[in-house]
Amino acid sequence: MRNPWPLDHPSRVDRAAERRATTDLAACDAIVVRDGRVLVADGRVLELRPDAQPPAALRIYLGRDGDRDLVALVPEDPSFGMDPDGIGGDRMRGLRGLLAGFWDRGAEGEREHELATTAVAIATWHANHPRCALCGEATVPTEGGWVRRCERDERDHYPRTDPAMIVAITDPEDRLLLAHATPWSPRRFSHLAGYVEPGETLEQAVHREVAEEAGLTLSGLEYLGSQPWPFPASVMVAFRARTERPDALALDMDEISEARFVAREDLAELIASGEVILAPKGSVARRMLEDWYGGPLPERRPDASIDV
Ligand SMILES: [Zn+2]
Structure with a gap:
């Protein structure tokens, strides 16, 4: 079994919980975070030395990286880093938009992913x-x-951290279920997903959500991996499963307005034509798609219509 998101190693930065209460947070290098955004330059998360940091409303200890302690810094000024003409091109950027940039940079990308994700998650918790x-x-x-x-x-x-599950469902012909959730932008399709409710296992949440939203029964449930998803406070727990009865598909139209089983050879054309837009790089949903597809997904044709 492949892990669809290779975060099964220990954290790249030691979270060093034993240092949280005793470290002088104002003396640490800082990642700047506010309103779900982090400060980046050229797509890289910046780590500012103390003399370069803006006035802080809050500092949060992130961990020990070699011989350095790192914090997340929430600037006092809500407009900090929001000027598109800002100094040196440094910007506050939303975490979702940064995920794809972490994708192909190996251990360094994983390190930035975990620091930025932790900073956004805990700063959002304080704000809320x-x-x-x-x-x-x-x-x-x-x-x-x-x-x-x-x-x-x-x-x-x-x-x-609120657990949510996401499941890649295949039928006896190994076609993949793609669903369009009612609130999504047009043509966006992905796996079924939902929150785990109090008192149920992750697996029971998968069975319940799929039955509620699509009327399907599942077998062969397998755990694939997980990804922190601080929008605002989740961890996505990924599974795959089979259904023997794809013809039982019956949508809860309040939640899912369209769903279909798609063969690999048809998916390429659906993407190329722009008829289907799939989860972006950097998401566990994308990893699950590529795990089923057997490699990187094809791109949309440059001339494909994107108007709706
Ligand atoms: Zn109280």
């Missing part, structure tokens, strides 16, 4: 959880930014 969920008091960051503490009732609040 300013108050105690129990008493409403404003909470304060502690433990290097990995805890928010309510000083009124002395409770600690921790960052959350």
Whole structure:
């Protein structure tokens, strides 16, 4: 079994949890993060030395990289790095748009992926959880930014990660199910996916979501891999499975407006003509597609219509 996203090795940067509470965060090199964006230059995530850093609203300890400690820095100024004519071309860029650039750069790309993903995930958690969920008091960051503490009732609040599952489904002819979720932009197709609910296993979530959304029963469920997906706070857990009854396909039109089983030889033409737009490079969904396809997907023809 191939891992569709090769993140099964230990983290490239030691998260060094034991250093979170004791490290002087203002003395660390920093990745700048705000509103789901990170500061990049030429597609590379920048690590700013302390004397080059903007005033910080918050610093969060990311880990120990060799002999250096790294933090995520949330700038005080919400417009920091947003000027398209900014100094030296440095920009705040959305994480989704950066994923493809991490794709082919081996260990260095994986290192940037994990730093940027962690920075976005935890900075988003701080932004979305300013108050105690129990008493409403404003909470304060502690433990290097990995805890928010309510000083009124002395409770600690921790960052959350919500598991979501995604599954590549094939039929007896080894055709792949491609589905269009109702809220997506036109022509975008991918695998079925959904959130894991309290009290169920990941596997049960796969069976339930596929039955609800497409009316299919599955067999041969296999785990493929996972990918942090901080939009805003998930980890995507990827599976593949088979259905023996593709003719049972029955869509929940509130969720899925179109779905079909596609053969490999037909997919190339669907992509080339622009009729189908698939998940971008850098996503686990793309890896799952290429795992089934047997290699890199073909490109859209340059003259293919993209108007809808
Ligand atoms: Zn409280």
